[in-house]
Amino acid sequence: MLETPCVVIDLDKVERNIHRFQAYLDKHGIANRPHAKTHKIPAIAKLQLKAGAVGITCQKTSEAQVMVDAGINDVFITYNILGEAKLERLVAMSKRATLSVSADSPVVVRGLSEAAQNAGVSLSVLVECDTGLKRCGVQTPSEAVELANLIAKSPGLHFAGLMVYPSSVAANDFVLETKTYLKLAGLHAERVSGGGTPQMWQAHSFSEITEHRAGMYILGDRYSVKAGAMTLEDCAMKVQATVVSRPTSDRAIVDTGSKTLSSDLVGLAGYGVVLEYPEAIIQELSEEHGHVDISNCISKPEIGERISVVVNHCCPVMNLTDEVIGIRAGLEVLRWQVEARGSVL
């Protein structure tokens, strides 16, 4: 009997999720570059690569470091890398693996160029385009081309394409327009990297996007289910918890709180689905307590009873736990350390 709270991953489901999406992308001739920020476990990245992924995506240099140290040799770091220490680590790593990075400003491009020259390496750089998320990214196709030009002219750098997130009609249109200008400038976007689990099954409808970065698709969560990309049945990750208190007939308190589930609501009501009691609502989280409204439950969980929670957002949950338990047919078959957990530099 597993101690609770713990994060359990159904390996059969993980494999099914990996293969199903790989087959879809293969069918449509789109490269698969899954986002390892979701799982942070080299062994899972290797399953994705073995199934046909061209490489992986990481969000931070330190995360990439863990993956490269584990023998993974193609990593796209979708982040503006700034600062001497990070740049030094990046170029050192680029001697051991095929790295690409994104950039959205001349400041970032200059830093990359300088570091690459000092180390005598060549870095592939994609221009990050803001196509509606309002996060990082150049704002217009002409800004994109201007930055692509700077990258192409910068010693030590290679202009490798465009990056958007999430994939969308707007992103595709942005890319189409940018490609026209790039052609005029004598440049070619060899990669156009899109992404997102919610959009995963529409990847083929975005004509200009050559590779897809999805993270959550292997583990699943309520967010992916709500987006229509997965079913509750597809969700491989569950948090197991124990009912520790039943103070009233309408309230159960479980031993999973924000320090295991995270506080991410991602637009949903409540903090997870209790599989055994679908009418239950995890209405509030303390750090180590989940406050569950069981007023709508026909039968009610008792103190000591186990429950399984499909979480709102799997990424922060993996980043809170040191270890996950791999199961098949309900039985533990392995434990994985979340090796890149806490990698934020």
Add this chain to the structure above:
Amino acid sequence: MLETPCVVIDLDKVERNIHRFQAYLDKHGIANRPHAKTHKIPAIAKLQLKAGAVGITCQKTSEAQVMVDAGINDVFITYNILGEAKLERLVAMSKRATLSVSADSPVVVRGLSEAAQNAGVSLSVLVECDTGLKRCGVQTPSEAVELANLIAKSPGLHFAGLMVYPSSVAANDFVLETKTYLKLAGLHAERVSGGGTPQMWQAHSFSEITEHRAGMYILGDRYSVKAGAMTLEDCAMKVQATVVSRPTSDRAIVDTGSKTLSSDLVGLAGYGVVLEYPEAIIQELSEEHGHVDISNCISKPEIGERISVVVNHCCPVMNLTDEVIGIRAGLEVLRWQVEARGSVL
């Protein structure tokens, strides 16, 4: 120059916060039992004990284990402990340290009694009372006395008192009534444990409460400031971050997101205060990006610039980082591993 994002703690402020609250509780004859779930670092717990705390509080058995292993010998675990593995660890630990635990149901009391008997130890148990938080806890003074009676009669257990959270007028009234009934039953609540940082300076106004558990008071956060318990100047913890993108004149993106700041809003608008740009609003978090609205800032941060963030809630921030950097007068003087990070069992 520190790499970002990182969690920095001003040790002069930590010490000032520790001593100021200890002096207040000393003045009013209230025992101090700070909550170590906030910092999860034995070295900080030892500073609290050295200043006069009677012991510490932990939220989980595994957290207590880290503290006891580090030589701390009085720990109150404010949690219903259930399940063979946890109970075995608890009673084993009770041979090395003075432990007390809380309970709010006969199921929990029976488990504790059985484990204590098997190990030949005596465990001190406080009855957890729900005085308005609607989390764990018995619902009425008569339920409290009933459970106290069960504890007192259970082999291996010692009835040690009552526990409430947070301290409040309602909690004090609940305790007063319970104590009347306890007296009739021939029982005595030697400890009445209350708590909370928001209520810390009102602790003396709750006549029945003999010890106070506060966590956040040493590090500080927007939550404690909003509650009026601390000033922004008192806050010892800051997350240092770097501006990685300035896509528009009104938007800055920084390298601290929900994987360092957590998604805790605790009723506040935005995800932290940017000390250098108080008009800036951290309006959204991705996992590794903070989306900052700088439209109201007179001067605007540039790419590569450092900022310092006072976080919404310090507890989850400590639980996300493996290491914190201790500074004095702005200079790094030590690094502490967050030794009990991830301890949820």
